[in-house]
Amino acid sequence: MDxxxxxxxxxxxxxxxxxxxxxxxRAVARMAQSIExxxxxxxxxxxxxxxxxxxxxxxxxLVDGYRRVAALRRLGRDxxxxxxxxxxxTEALLGILARTQDRRFAIIEEALLLRxxxxxxxxxxxxxxxxxxxxVSWVSRRLHLLSGLPDAALAAxxxxxxxxxxxxxxxxxxxRANAEHxxxxxxARERMVSQPRLFLDALxxxxxxxxxxxxxxxxxxxxxxxxxxxxxxIARLRKRVATLRPVPRRLIAAAPRLxxxxxxxxTALEREDMHDPDGDPRRSAQLAGAGxxxxxxxxxxxxxxxxxxxxxx
Numbered sequence: 179m180d181x182x183x184x185x186x187x188x189x190x191x192x193x194x195x196x197x198x199x200x201x202x203x204r205a206v207a208r209m210a211q212s213i214e215x216x217x218x219x220x221x222x223x224x225x226x227x228x229x230x231x232x233x234x235x236x237x238x239x240l241v242d243g244y245r246r247v248a249a250l251r252r253l254g255r256d257x258x259x260x261x262x263x264x265x266x267x268t269e270a271l272l273g274i275l276a277r278t279q280d281r282r283f284a285i286i287e288e289a290l291l292l293r294x295x296x297x298x299x300x301x302x303x304x305x306x307x308x309x310x311x312x313x314v315s316w317v318s319r320r321l322h323l324l325s326g327l328p329d330a331a332l333a334a335x336x337x338x339x340x341x342x343x344x345x346x347x348x349x350x351x352x353x354r355a356n357a358e359h360x361x362x363x364x365x366a367r368e369r370m371v372s373q374p375r376l377f378l379d380a381l382x383x384x385x386x387x388x389x390x391x392x393x394x395x396x397x398x399x400x401x402x403x404x405x406x407x408x409x410x411x412i413a414r415l416r417k418r419v420a421t422l423r424p425v426p427r428r429l430i431a432a433a434p435r436l437x438x439x440x441x442x443x444x445t446a447l448e449r450e451d452m453h454d455p456d457g458d459p460r461r462s463a464q465l466a467g468a469g470x471x472x473x474x475x476x477x478x479x480x481x482x483x484x485x486x487x488x489x490x491x
Contacts, residue, residue, distance in 0.1 A: 181264060183221055185257045188247060191224065192237035198290035199244045201338050210249040221261040222246055225270040238262065241270045268299050275310040284342045286335050289320035296321065326351070 222243025226236050240247065243258070250258050263270050271291055275283075283291070295301045296317075303321070307314045323346055324332070331349045334340035340349070419425060 182262045186260045192239040206248045210252045213249055218259045221259045224260045225263050227267045242274050272309045286342045289324045292320050
């Protein structure tokens with residue numbers, strides 16, 4: 179694609195797609211540090227397009243580089259290194275979306291750019307998919323995300339107050355099912371931010387309740403709870419391992435340590451069970467009157483060996 183590179187005053191940039199980018203102060207701060215240290219390495223992408231007012235005045239529209247412009251302004255710079263593409267606005271946006279392997283967009287950013295192409299510039303979903311190297315379902319899924327996301331939630335994502343993941347996986351499905359519930363979820367989040375003291379008090383109350391349960395159940399209950407947590411973690415690991423092809427060597431190397439830990443726990447449980455006279459009062463009497471004898475419920479040595487072999491396989 180033909181292009182020219184030059185320095186452009188920041189005030190001359192048309193930032194009409196700023197609403198399709200996320201506000202990420204930390205990322206901007208990191209980029210500002212990089213630019214201050216090494217200079218602006220990657221140019222911003224602009225294209226010439228009709229202005230907003232009457233369509234007669236030509237504007238240089240920024241299609242990629244909004245974070246770089248924010249970083250330059252943070253540094254007090256007046257100009258930016260730009261690359262002007264010799265194409266129209268539609269082709270420029272399609273080109274930016276086609277280059278997502280080089281420049282990673284958040285899913286919300288992709289959705290907003292696609293909406294601009296479909297609703298703002300009049301392309302069909304099929305045309306957009308074909309011209310940016312994607313399939314139609316990819317375009318449809320992102321547009322569907324925006325259709326189910328309330329404006330307030332979208333603004334929260336853009337402002338950095340709500341993650342793209344939470345918007346996509348929690349708020350959007352909830353909003354489709356019940357818009358009122360989605361609004362209540364956002365309200366609860368806002369209260370957590372505006373009234374942190376209430377949130378902390380609620381956390382402390384919940385922790386106090388859990389502490390009371392732990393005291394009631396005693397050490398035995400705590401041990402049983404830990405064992406259930408281990409079972410859940412191992413079950414989750416088995417599901418995740420099934421998705422890995424190939425399995426990393428680090429995981430394979432860690433498996434013997436896990437097996438040794440489980441064997442040690444099993445041995446400790448068996449040992450305590452064999453030498454605990456309080457479990458059966460009659461056994462305690464036998465031990466007191468007849469000297470050292472094997473516990474009545476102690477399994478034969480062969481049974482213990484079979485149990486260990488089965489659980490170490």
